[in-house]
Amino acid sequence: MRLRTVLHRRFHDEHGTAFVYVTPSAAILALDGLAGQLVAGFDVPDGVDDADFVAQHADPAEARRALGDLVDLGVIRPVDEVRPPAAQLPPMPFPLATLVLNVTNKCNLSCTYCYEYGADKIATPAAPGEKRVSRMTEDTARQSIDFLLRSSAERPQVSITFFGGETLLNFPAIRAAVDYAEQQAKAVRKRVHYSLTTNATLLTDEVIDFLTTHRFGITISIDGDAGEQDRHRVWKSGAGSFADMEPRIRKLIATNKERKGRPIGARVTVTRGAKSVIDTYRFLTGDLGFDEVGFAPVTAGPDRTWALGDQGYENLLAEFSTLAEDYVAAAAAGRAHGFANLGDLLRELHQGIHKAHPCGAGLGLLGVSTEGELGLCHRFVESKDHALGSVRKGLDEGKRTAFLEQAHVDHKTDCRVCFAKPLCAGGCYHEAHVRYGDATRANLHYCEWIRGFVDLGLKTYARILRANPKFFARYESS
Numbered sequence: 001m002r003l004r005t006v007l008h009r010r011f012h013d014e015h016g017t018a019f020v021y022v023t024p025s026a027a028i029l030a031l032d033g034l035a036g037q038l039v040a041g042f043d044v045p046d047g048v049d050d051a052d053f054v055a056q057h058a059d060p061a062e063a064r065r066a067l068g069d070l071v072d073l074g075v076i077r078p079v080d081e082v083r084p085p086a087a088q089l090p091p092m093p094f095p096l097a098t099l100v101l102n103v104t105n106k107c108n109l110s111c112t113y114c115y116e117y118g119a120d121k122i123a124t125p126a127a128p129g130e131k132r133v134s135r136m137t138e139d140t141a142r143q144s145i146d147f148l149l150r151s152s153a154e155r156p157q158v159s160i161t162f163f164g165g166e167t168l169l170n171f172p173a174i175r176a177a178v179d180y181a182e183q184q185a186k187a188v189r190k191r192v193h194y195s196l197t198t199n200a201t202l203l204t205d206e207v208i209d210f211l212t213t214h215r216f217g218i219t220i221s222i223d224g225d226a227g228e229q230d231r232h233r234v235w236k237s238g239a240g241s242f243a244d245m246e247p248r249i250r251k252l253i254a255t256n257k258e259r260k261g262r263p264i265g266a267r268v269t270v271t272r273g274a275k276s277v278i279d280t281y282r283f284l285t286g287d288l289g290f291d292e293v294g295f296a297p298v299t300a301g302p303d304r305t306w307a308l309g310d311q312g313y314e315n316l317l318a319e320f321s322t323l324a325e326d327y328v329a330a331a332a333a334g335r336a337h338g339f340a341n342l343g344d345l346l347r348e349l350h351q352g353i354h355k356a357h358p359c360g361a362g363l364g365l366l367g368v369s370t371e372g373e374l375g376l377c378h379r380f381v382e383s384k385d386h387a388l389g390s391v392r393k394g395l396d397e398g399k400r401t402a403f404l405e406q407a408h409v410d411h412k413t414d415c416r417v418c419f420a421k422p423l424c425a426g427g428c429y430h431e432a433h434v435r436y437g438d439a440t441r442a443n444l445h446y447c448e449w450i451r452g453f454v455d456l457g458l459k460t461y462a463r464i465l466r467a468n469p470k471f472f473a474r475y476e477s478s
């Protein structure tokens with residue numbers, strides 16, 4: 001029988017131990033010398049005859065046993081094996097887990113790269129004479145809660161994320177939503193988690209008290225120290241925003257620590273010419289006291305002056321590798337590390353995550369516009385082309401299912417042969433829409449970056465596995 005290695009990625013740790021990431025099962029396996037030779041030797045398009053291979057080996061019995069193990073583990077399979085049917089969706093309607101409420105589409109800052117103001121914004125422009133609601137009313141916020149609770153089927157827990165514009169410009173809607181959710185969830189015996197993204201400029205004592213009392217998961221958009229923050233994150237006057245947000249962030253972090261709240265994260269948008277990731281990470285965790293930092297390359301066409309470009313992505317990956325060294329040292333000592341991008345990837349690798357869709361958008365997660373219209377996520381809510389109903393009239397299940405079928409990774413030709421597809425699945429729908437005008441297309445402009453980052457994750461995983469395997473226990477109950 002002719003056999004060949006399935007789609008995979010081979011890699012080594014720093015001691016030369018061979019590993020393989022097996023794409024169809026999303027498993028990571030350590031390989032001994034013979035298994036390593038087999039995985040490499042059978043990695044040929046037409047396969048290798050198993051009987052010939054075994055007969056030619058110095059120890060045929062050992063070769064047969066090792067080959068049998070790899071076949072059983074799904075690493076080497078018959079060349080003509082029929083693949084299971086592609087593009088299956090989970091049973092629909094899929095119960096909702098998270099609703100992202102865009103409580104306002106206005107912002108008090110004018111960050112140069114913001115998709116809300118740039119050409120990356122995909123909202124359908126208002127028709128002549130049409131008036132758009134810029135702040136969600138308290139009624140719409142409450143209707144959103146009702147919609148989430150009735151669309152979550154048997155889930156014992158749901159999440160509400162508040163987003164903007166600048167989210168805290170509409171604090172009354174946030175408070176109304178939380179008060180109502182507490183009452184209603186109790187009545188149907190569900191737990192509700194809250195989270196919010198903010199630019200921190202409106203964090204008053206009252207807001208800090210409210211957020212920490214309700215154990216919000218808080219993400220602050222901040223690009224680094226004063227020099228970094230003030231390059232792009234500016235007021236409408238053009239003045240930098242760092243001095244205004246810094247004392248508020250310190251107060252929030254101190255109060256949250258006192259109250260033993262959930263980790264507070266910084267989200268850094270990485271643009272061309274930014275300081276090194278390592279310096280920014282150290283400033284945000286060491287000086288300001290953030291628990292976690294996530295870095296996102298700016299979403300921008302290559303024509304923008306702040307776009308990263310190929311060299312920028314390469315540099316970013318090199319900086320991520322340096323920060324990964326810190327991560328490994330912390331993990332070896334049994335300590336958590338706040339490099340959120342890597343932490344999320346390691347969790348997905350450990351849990352064997354295998355995505356058919358890049359994220360929960362349209363599946364367990366939906367966005368709600370200021371007017372109560374539903375969209376795939378917060379970035380799609382004002383795009384008429386992507387409208388999926390409303391919290392009042394309900395979800396357009398036909399349109400939702402049709403989108404998810406079309407966006408399934410098995411329909412993305414290039415992704416079918418990519419080792420990283422269980423983790424990437426084609427990448428963000430919004431970026432695909434901005435880049436190619438079609439949210440269901442694969443983001444082929446950043447494959448190299450994704451594959452490079454997954455490679456870094458795999459190597460880091462192997463190193464921590466050797467240094468302190470107990471570190472991964474933290475990912476086993478979540």
Ligand code: SF4
Nearest residue numbers: 415418421424426447
């Ligand atoms: S978008 Fe690129 S990196 Fe992502 S799964 Fe598809 S081919 Fe792989």
Ligand code: SF4
Nearest residue numbers: 359361377428429430
């Ligand atoms: S579509 Fe993009 S922006 Fe929306 S939830 Fe998914 S990854 Fe995030």
